[in-house]
Amino acid sequence: MKLLNYTSRYFAWLLFFVLTGWAVIFYFQMLDEIYDSMDDGLENQKILVIDNLRDLDAVRLKSDFRDGYYTLNSISEYSAKGFKDTYRDTLMYMKNEKDYEPVRLLESVFKKDEKYYKVKVITSMVEEDDLIEDLLFSIIWLYVGLILSIIILNNLILKKVWNPFYNLIDKLGNFKIERDSEIQLQESRIEEFNMLNENIENLINKSVRSYRSQKQFIENASHELQTPLAISINKLELLLEEDDLQEEQAARIVSVIENLERLSRFNQSLSLLSKIENKQFPEVEIVDINHLTHRILESFDDFLRHKKIKIELNEIEQLQFSINPDLAQIFLTNLIKNAIIHNSASGSIEISISNNNWQIANPGDIAIKAKDLFSRFQSVQDNSQSSGLGLAISKAIADLYNIHISYNFDNRHVFSLKFPLHN
Numbered sequence: 001m002k003l004l005n006y007t008s009r010y011f012a013w014l015l016f017f018v019l020t021g022w023a024v025i026f027y028f029q030m031l032d033e034i035y036d037s038m039d040d041g042l043e044n045q046k047i048l049v050i051d052n053l054r055d056l057d058a059v060r061l062k063s064d065f066r067d068g069y070y071t072l073n074s075i076s077e078y079s080a081k082g083f084k085d086t087y088r089d090t091l092m093y094m095k096n097e098k099d100y101e102p103v104r105l106l107e108s109v110f111k112k113d114e115k116y117y118k119v120k121v122i123t124s125m126v127e128e129d130d131l132i133e134d135l136l137f138s139i140i141w142l143y144v145g146l147i148l149s150i151i152i153l154n155n156l157i158l159k160k161v162w163n164p165f166y167n168l169i170d171k172l173g174n175f176k177i178e179r180d181s182e183i184q185l186q187e188s189r190i191e192e193f194n195m196l197n198e199n200i201e202n203l204i205n206k207s208v209r210s211y212r213s214q215k216q217f218i219e220n221a222s223h224e225l226q227t228p229l230a231i232s233i234n235k236l237e238l239l240l241e242e243d244d245l246q247e248e249q250a251a252r253i254v255s256v257i258e259n260l261e262r263l264s265r266f267n268q269s270l271s272l273l274s275k276i277e278n279k280q281f282p283e284v285e286i287v288d289i290n291h292l293t294h295r296i297l298e299s300f301d302d303f304l305r306h307k308k309i310k311i312e313l314n315e316i317e318q319l320q321f322s323i324n325p326d327l328a329q330i331f332l333t334n335l336i337k338n339a340i341i342h343n344s345a346s347g348s349i350e351i352s353i354s355n356n357n358w359q360i361a362n363p364g365d366i367a368i369k370a371k372d373l374f375s376r377f378q379s380v381q382d383n384s385q386s387s388g389l390g391l392a393i394s395k396a397i398a399d400l401y402n403i404h405i406s407y408n409f410d411n412r413h414v415f416s417l418k419f420p421l422h423n
Contacts, residue, residue, distance in 0.1 A: 012151055019146065023139050030135055035104075038123060039087050042106040045069065045121045046085075050110045053119075059112060065092065071120045075109065080116035083109040092122065101125070164188040168197065175204070176282070177211050214274075229264045233257055272330070276396045281324040289319040289328070290353055296333050300340060308346040317355040321419050323401055331397045334390040335360055335415055342413065350412075358417040367409035374405070 049070050053059055062072045085108045091100040102125040109118050167186045175183050183204060185197040236257050240250060275281065297304075297311060304311060321328070339349045339362040352359045374395035398405040404418040 011154055012147065015147055015150055019143050023143050027136060027139055035087075038104045038125070039106070042087065042104060042121050042123055043085075045123070046106055046108050046119060049119055049121060050108075053117070054110075054112050059115075059117065065122060069122055073118050075116050075118045077116055080109045080111070080118075083118075089125065094124075161190070164190070164193045164197070168193075168200065172200070177208060225267045226264065229260055229267065233260050233264070236260070272393060276327065276393065276400060281327050281400075284322050284324050286320050287323050287325050287328045289321055289332075289358060290315055292328060292332060293336075293351060293353065293358075296329070296336055299333075300336065303340060307340065307343065309340060309343055310346075310348040312348065312350045314350070314352040316353060319353050319355060319358060319419065321401075327397050327400075331394055332358075334394045335417075338390060339413070339415075356419045356421055358419070359414065361412045361414040364409065364411070364413040368407065368413065373407055 053072065059072065061074060062068065062070070065071060085106060087104065087106050089102055090105050092103045093099070094101045103122045104125050106121045107118065108121075109116060111117075164186045171183050171185065183201070185201060187197070188194055236253050239245070240253055240257075245253075293313070297313070323331075336349075336351075339360050342364070343349065343362045347363050350361045374391050395405060397403075398417070402420050404416075406416050406418075408414050408416075
């Protein structure tokens with residue numbers, strides 16, 4: 001959920017409870033005012049009726065409301081004592097409406113000529129009920145309109161206020177440190193956003209300087225190591241060509257050359273791994289994985305024939321992926337080479353390719369610990385031809401392009417690549 005919607009949600013719930021409480025209180029206050037006004041009117045009518053009856057010589061009793069808005073009945077002195085005026089709601093049949101409608105009724109007692117009478121005065125509540133209903137709907141519509149207006153205005157205002165923040169997120173999302181691109185941050189009248197921009201700009205500058213320094217160091221170290229290694233190997237090879245060398249001396253020189261060559265391969269692999277992790281391969285293009293697999297297998301053709309390994313290639317569908325072509329070559333080469341090296345004589349390799357999956361399998365006796373498989377300097381067996389970085393490089397390339405690489409064992413070592421559907 002976006003920050004803007006997150007804050008708006010809490011603001012909306014706060015308004016809901018506050019305005020609901022306010023609306024309920026306002027509704028009952030208005031209802032109380034309406035009843036108070038009606039009761040005042042009934043009180044006035046009662047006084048008028050009693051004053052009029054006291055002026056008459058003879059009081060005529062009325063048992064119903066057919067011919068007026070009040071009734072008059074005689075009661076005993078005992079019933080009249082302690083009687084207090086009471087107001088209540090009731091129903092009365094209205095001829096014009098042809099139905100029972102609510103009325104407000106006042107009951108009171110008065111004395112005339114040593115006799116006691118009970119008078120009931122009514123007033124219609126039809127208009128008051130309509131008023132209450134209109135008031136209720138008005139409050140509801142006011143409440144809904146107020147909530148929507150506040151939320152809309154809140155979103156518009158907050159969107160403008162948070163614009164520098166979203167601009168910053170967008171710039172950071174598009175920033176690529178390996179491309180040496182600069183980031184232009186938007187100034188704001190809000191002090192906290194300016195502080196955030198300043199801190200991020202300082203952090204980016206430090207990261208860029210560190211990245212450039214690391215990149216320069218890796219390139220220099222790789223070059224400075226590779227040159228003396230190549231010279232040493234070359235001189236030792238020349239030394240082997242001399243005729244006066246004893247067999248034991250030649251064997252020792254060969255052992256040194258092999259170690260130097262392994263160190264050279266290790267240096268190249270470690271340099272490549274660092275470059276991959278530092279994203280120094282920004283160029284990408286659509287690579288035909290099927291064609292690339294064929295090409296790599298052709299390059300290993302002599303090796304495969306020497307070990308008498310049978311290749312079974314199942315091309316179910318065509319697989320294309322946007323990737324740096326050099327890294328794609330290294331990626332698949334490492335996996336295929338790994339399957340060849342760690343295979344038995346006269347063994348087999350099965351490769352399957354579908355629209356977003358690439359899988360390679362070779363026979364095996366013991367499962368490899370998956371948690372250590374893609375770690376640096378891990379090797380299934382002692383192999384002087386391996387730097388221990390092949391699968392680590394493949395994992396780094398997979399992570400760089402969001403390719404899921406996995407390993408499982410079912411009497412075969414199976415490496416699976418799942419490419420993203422949208423690339």
